[in-house]
Amino acid sequence: MSTGHLLVVGAGQAGAQVVSSVRELGWDGSITLVGQEPHAPYSRPPLSKAVLRGETTPESLVLRSTAFYRDQHVDLVLDERVTRLELSGEGAGTAVAASGRSWLFDRLVLATGAEPRRLDLEGADLDGVVVLRDLADAEVLARRLDVADLVVVGGGFIGLEVAATAAAAGVRVTVVEAGPSLMGRVVSPVTAELVRAAHQDAGVRVLTGVRPLRFRGERGSVTAVELADGTRLPAGLVLVGVGARPRDDLARGAGLHCDGGVVVDAFSRASDGHTLAVGDCADLPDPTPGSDRRLRLESVDNAVEQAKAAATTLVGDPRPYTGVPWFWSDQGSLKIQIAGLAHPGDEVVLRPGERPGRFTALRYRGDRLTAAECVNAPADFMVVRKALAQGREVSRDAAAIIGVPLKRLVA
Amino acid sequence: MTKENTIVPKVFYTQSDGIERVVEAEAGDSVMQTAVRNGVPGILGQCGGSLSCATCHVFLDERHADDFPPVGEDEDDMLDVAATDREDNSRLSCQLVLAPGQEVHVTIPETQL
Incomplete structure (x- = not known):
């Protein structure tokens, strides 16, 4: 059936893509897209970069024009939760x-x-302890970035992007990461160390393996972060970037199976077999060909590609969601691009670039290439994304020989 | 303001199957943003224009070759290994920023990923 009323709850990247794709595929019923923010769907990645630098306006972030919703007969309802x-x-x-x-x-x-996880610590509700998820958060952060000292709790993508942006604006920045290395969930320790060195060169202080204990304040505003090892970091502003929790409460309340996300199959169908869930809120089968694990993916790529696949389910021509996940993170002078999902134990073949500050860490499981972590090496990223998508191999022995461009090694 | 500055740019998108769609753009937007915002299929622009994804590859009509800044280093690297083979007139459309009154013809490749 591709008629009737389609309701999409959540007007982010995934929601916008569902309505676009389902119309493209011929859904001729009515469509309502409901979002809780006062803005039409917009692009979130610039929130930690261009928006903080004041280089962009909210209008320039919109994913679809007003005319698009009108022409496609999509009823866009904002500010409704x-x-x-x-x-x-x-x-x-x-x-x-x-x-x-x-x-x-x-x-x-x-x-x-x-939604961003918050820390259950003393002082976490002080003014100046903030998170970054949506445009309103970014506007608050941008307005307050004129402090002397920023402490970023959490050394993941968002924390490091903000750290780099703030440091470039002259703020003294300290990143506090509880894990042993930066971006521990997504990159190898080798890449993490090289990225850490680059941030330190740019003036960011990076502390790993240490947790914040409490936030101290005066007259209700944060002034310092105390760490478990006794260190006291002055802080006019604290960004907490310690991951996100899927918003699956609505689904759970409706009796749909949830397990750290709305549990869906490869066709994005929840446990009732009809309701679909896409994007950050979904717990889904890994779309990587040959993988049998389940995961959540918080990325633009997943929001877009899973939504496109889900649209085929809606119009009654279901295609499973498959593809090679990829991510990017712009951190100051570092353009980090990751193709494929490595497992924590996958080995690393490091390929230094022809210039300092550029490198690619290839990840191998046995002799099979699983992922590439590319820093300022967009050509390598493209080569690996394409090779993985086409199921082609890059010989591990050949890759270990530096000096031969990766693109010549794809079998 | 001259008359030309008040004229909206127009982008003519031709799909790989030959179907053309004309979209009225906003000056200052890129050919990629204009496509994505108006639901033109085949230009993904997933990274939003930060030269990180190469999913906005287009073939720029040769008559406009000199209307835009030349291919940059990262753009060049990514186009070299684009999902659809590069041609002489390949560009990443996030780098094609539209001026008032400008008209641009592009062809969209078969695949971006």
């Missing part, structure tokens, strides 16, 4: 917002995203 779902079987039901407004639907897609 759906708080309750009633599913009546076969995928139909009712969604109710906090305002009391409600929508009947024939098909439902949940694209509710994720």
